[in-house]
Amino acid sequence: MARQSGRRVAAAVLEITLLVTRLVTPEVRRRGPKQLSLSHMRALGFLDANPDADLSAVADYVGLTLPSMSTLVDGLVRRALVTRLAAPHDRRRLRLRLTATGNKALRAGLAAAEAVLETRFSDLPPAERALVIRAMARLRPFL
Numbered sequence: 001m002a003r004q005s006g007r008r009v010a011a012a013v014l015e016i017t018l019l020v021t022r023l024v025t026p027e028v029r030r031r032g033p034k035q036l037s038l039s040h041m042r043a044l045g046f047l048d049a050n051p052d053a054d055l056s057a058v059a060d061y062v063g064l065t066l067p068s069m070s071t072l073v074d075g076l077v078r079r080a081l082v083t084r085l086a087a088p089h090d091r092r093r094l095r096l097r098l099t100a101t102g103n104k105a106l107r108a109g110l111a112a113a114e115a116v117l118e119t120r121f122s123d124l125p126p127a128e129r130a131l132v133i134r135a136m137a138r139l140r141p142f143l
Contacts, residue, residue, distance in 0.1 A: 025038050032112040033109055043073070080099055080101050081098070081099060
């Protein structure tokens with residue numbers, strides 16, 4: 001019974017994740033920084049939380065292969081959203097860091113995503129909004 005209950009929770013979380021992604025993606029593209037995909041946003045968000053990460057760490061987080069992540073980062077570097085720095089003890093190893101422009105783009109993309117979700121949830125009664133917030137807080141340590 002517990003296993004089935006765990007599967008139901010997993011299925012519900014995955015379903016909501018996919019629905020939120022489907023809802024937010026077009027709005028991030030429309031209202032956020034031009035030509036930033038969700039993969040770009042995830043990479044920028046990871047670098048915001050993990051300055052000086054290497055390409056492998058970002059690729060693992062975003063879920064891309066190293067060659068695909070390298071191409072994505074090349075684009076972010078060309079747009080001055082990310083900078084590459086040599087590691088102090090191994091100049092062959094590169095660290096990635098969010099620039100001020102990258103931080104601004106990330107914040108704009110997140111604001112676009114939050115705006116569409118805020119609009120969708122605006123009709124929820126306050127008690128149900130509080131329930132959603134508590135549920136998200138409860139799930140956070142497990143993710």
